[in-house]
Amino acid sequence: MINYLDNAATSYPKPPSVIRAMERCMEERGGNPGRGSHRLALLASEKLFEARSLLCELFSSDDPEGVAFTMNTTYALNLAILGLINEGDHVIISDMEHNSVLRPVEWLKRYKGIEYSVFSTRGDACESIRSLIRKNTRAVICSHASNITGRLLPVGDIGRVTREHGVLFIVDAAQSGGLCKTDMKKSCIDVLCVPSHKGLLGPQGIGAAIFAGDILPRAVITGGSGALSRDADMPPYLPDRLEAGTLPTPTAAGLCEGIRYVMRRGEASIAAFEAGIIRKISEDFADDKRICSYGDAGGGIWLFNVRGVPSQKVSELLDRKGICTRPGLHCAPLAHKTLGTPEDGAVRVSAGPLTRPWQADHFVRSLREILDGEL
Amino acid sequence: MINYLDNAATSYPKPPSVIRAMERCMEERGGNPGRGSHRLALLASEKLFEARSLLCELFSSDDPEGVAFTMNTTYALNLAILGLINEGDHVIISDMEHNSVLRPVEWLKRYKGIEYSVFSTRGDACESIRSLIRKNTRAVICSHASNITGRLLPVGDIGRVTREHGVLFIVDAAQSGGLCKTDMKKSCIDVLCVPSHKGLLGPQGIGAAIFAGDILPRAVITGGSGALSRDADMPPYLPDRLEAGTLPTPTAAGLCEGIRYVMRRGEASIAAFEAGIIRKISEDFADDKRICSYGDAGGGIWLFNVRGVPSQKVSELLDRKGICTRPGLHCAPLAHKTLGTPEDGAVRVSAGPLTRPWQADHFVRSLREILDGEL
Structure with missing residues (x-):
């Protein structure tokens, strides 16, 4: 029997429709x-466009067309950050970054x-950001939700600050996508990066950088683009500029069904369900003195240690x-430092x-057994 | 009815075992x-290790552990090339490059x-390479098989030249993998990049850069590595150094079965089968004067034009x-220029x-109908 409680790393199980869609796509x-x-080739392109x-x-x-696909969110963030930040620029990140x-x-x-x-998320994040903005500040880059506590940053408020100062706003939605309704327009987000395999319930192997407006990053990864093949550079438009080589159609098909599942059930309802568990x-x-909890634990994540015992054990x-x-x-490591967890984390x-x-009942019973006997 | 003859773009159909493996993996x-x-997490890691x-x-x-996974071959080549070539270096590529x-x-x-x-593939490739090697030549980079004609370059001979001159040898096996037995050791190949979705019959969405020996490229794409998280840089060893973010386990599972299919049937036998078609x-x-063929057509690819008619039409x-x-x-475009196809290709x-x-019979019948009536 498997009691999987590591959904912040990757969601499991997936809705059966996700797996069926990948199979059908293949x-x-x-x-190509x-x-x-x-x-x-057109049926494959259509599936990608559906995902976009x-x-x-x-x-x-x-x-x-502002949606560029990558292997995962990390690649999406790299393409956005390396493609938009220039030599001599200044950027601001949060103290909870991955x-x-x-x-x-x-x-x-x-x-x-x-x-x-690094802006502080302890007090007023916007005030902290405002105090850090310089003349050469190019972007504020932060995660919407922490991957270790699930805590949300006020991206709507931050977006207003970045817009006000003419600074780019790049959001890592790795942990919030599928759990928190995010409006890129209302929150003035210029680039949002998101994986398939976490809250959107799709397979591993595809992520996206969603660019709003007319932002055109430099291409860092270059190669075949299927268009403007004679040019030495990647095409001067999205998504082609950032999509070098063959794209992962089958995982895009799975992602479509994952998103549909999220849309049917609703982010707020899913978040409330997870928080309940x-x-x-x-x-x-x-009230157990042997346990030390970190963060708010208001969402779908509980971060804890048994006092004096390595988290690994x-x-x-x-x-x-x-x-x-x-x-x-x-x-x-930065987020753990901010929370003050021990050297080996939590x-x-x-x-x-x-x-x-x-699964919750089984977890509670099992951790009690461990606390009472095996440690 | 679909008569798919675009396997050089992506292989289709896949062996059913590939699709089943992806499903089971999910x-x-x-x-993660x-x-x-x-x-x-370990079962997922094991599947990746199986693919490696x-x-x-x-x-x-x-x-x-020298096998680093990426979304596709283009990314693999970028990580190898950008990670190993330094400012002021000189490299040599073939006149058939993608x-x-x-x-x-x-x-x-x-x-x-x-x-x-650019070395010429018309005459003696090795002689051409030797004449181009300089003191600051860092690498020879070339495809093993052309993606437009299927013609193979003599990588064994080229490897001896690069080894002799202490130059890195980076091979793009996008078109040869699964069709031509390649021995990285015997051919003195330092890095070989290969996709899942072409000759290895796996799904789109995963490719690999296979590094031999102790080569350690710089990381261009950085992020979570699952190890040495406190360091500002990626881990100083492969594959972790080049594998930022979550890896695509389900497509790796498909790739495993694609490789097994190739191993069972054998590259030489598959190549002979395709050449026969x-x-x-x-x-x-x-003997049809209305048709112009390019390249050798000794392999699984035929490149042609109907004289005076755009290839697109x-x-x-x-x-x-x-x-x-x-x-x-x-x-x-470089390879088309080398072959002398018209402006719009072939x-x-x-x-x-x-x-x-x-499928071959149907193609012949259909192209004849087009030549005789519809053009």
């Missing part, structure tokens, strides 16, 4: 999208002489009982839309 | 590989001040009869391992 839309114009359109609908963006934002920004600091500042778990240990003992959680730093428990009620 | 190995160590090992077996490389090599090299020329030379087609038009008329071919430049007809004999 059987019926087997052409954007390469040639025969019927199977659904993403735009979900995130209130106008232009499906390495998918921190490392590209560090890379630019090392190799392109950019500078970056996690509340059942975290409340049960609220607790996670391993849970795994022996069939429970899948993730210990350690979750690729987010155990993350995360629910998904298809988590069943018994 | 159902049974739903964790390399993120946490619970059973579902199968690739090493197929291409005679020793180290599965934009997946040409554009990254052009990018380095523009932004990093490298220089590149194409021979049936091309020989039928060998011929391909479109074929599509009306259910036949999928690809006209134009095939993202390889029609490419390409067989695959699952092409059926009736």
Whole structure:
């Protein structure tokens, strides 16, 4: 028996419609999208366009052609960040960032002489950002929801600040997509990056950078684009400019059905469902002095430690009982530092839309057994 | 009825085992590989390791950890080329390169001040390469098989030249993988890049750069690596250094079964089968003065034009009869220039391992109808 509570790493199980769609796509839309114009190539392109359109609908963006597909959100963030930030620029990131934002920004600091500042999410994020904006500030880059606590940043408010100052706003929606309704237009988001395999319930292997308006990043990865083949550079328009090589049609087909599932059920309803599961778990240990919780735990994630025990060990003992959680730093050392977790991080428990009620009960029972006997 | 003859763009249909493997992976190995160590994360990692090992077996490389996964071959080539070529270096490419090599090299020329030379594949490729090698030559980069004619370059001989001169040898196996047995060790290949979705019969959405020996490229794309999370840079070892963000486990599962299919049937046998299909087609038009063929047509690809008719139009008329071919430049303007095709390229007809004999007959009949009546 598997009790999967690691949905913040990747959602599991997936809706059956997602798997069926991938299968059908492999059987019926087997052409190479954007390469040639025969019927199977067009059917593949259509599926990609369907995925672009659904993403735009979900995130209130106008232009499906502004959606560039990548292997995952990290690639999407890299293409946006490396493609839009210039030598000598200054950017502002939050103190809760994942390495998918921190490392590209560090890379630019090392190799392109950019500078970056870190705004605090403890107090008023907007005030913190305002105090950090300089003349050469090019962008504010931050995650919408933390991958270790699920806590949401006020992107609507931040967007107003960036717009006011003529600064780009790049949002990492890796953890919020499918859980929090996000309106790119209302929140003045210029680029939103999102994976298929987390809250959108699609397969691993596809992510997207959604560009609003007329933003045209430099291409960092170049190659065949299926169009303007004679030019030495990638085409001067999206999405072709950022889509070098063959795109992953079957995973795009799965993503479409994942998005449809989210749309049917609604982000707010899914988030409330996940929060309910996690509340059942975290409340049960609220008064247990052996447990230390971090963050708000108001959402679908509970981050905790057993005092004096490495998170790795607790996670391993849970795994022996069939429970899948993730210990350690979750690729987010900056966020862990901000929260003040120990050197080796903490155990993350995360629910998904298809988590069943018994899983919470089983988790509670199992962790109690571990606390009372095996430690 | 669909007569798919565009296998050089992407192979179709796939072996049913490929599709079943993706489905099973989605159902049974739903964790995030390399993120946490619970059973579902490990099952996902194992599947990726299986794919790495199968690739090493197929291409005679020793180290599965030298296999870095990407979304496609273009990304693999970019990570290798941008990660290994330094400012002021000189590289040598062939006159048959696809934009997946040409554009990254052009990018380095523009932004990093490298220089590149083009060796001729008409005469003795090795002699041409030798005459171009300079003191600062860092690498020879070339495709093993042309994507527009299928013609093979003598990578074994080229490898000896590069080894002799202490120059890196980077091979684009996009068109040869699964069709030509390639021994990275014997051919002194330092990096081989290959897609899943062409000759290896896997799904779109995953490709690999296979690094031999102790080569350690710079990381261009950075982010979460699941290991050494505290470091600002990506881990100093492969494959983690080049694998930022979540990897595509389901497509890796499909790739495994595609490789197994190729191993069972054998590259030589598949290549002979495809050549047989194409021979049936091309020989039928060998004496037809209205047809102009390019390249050798000894393999699984026939490149042709109807004299005086744009390739796009011929391909479109074929599509009306259910036949999928690809006209134009095939993202390889340099190769088309080398072959001397017209401005708008040519029609490419390409067989695959699952092409059926009736497809050749149907193609011949259909093209004759077009030549005799519809043009």
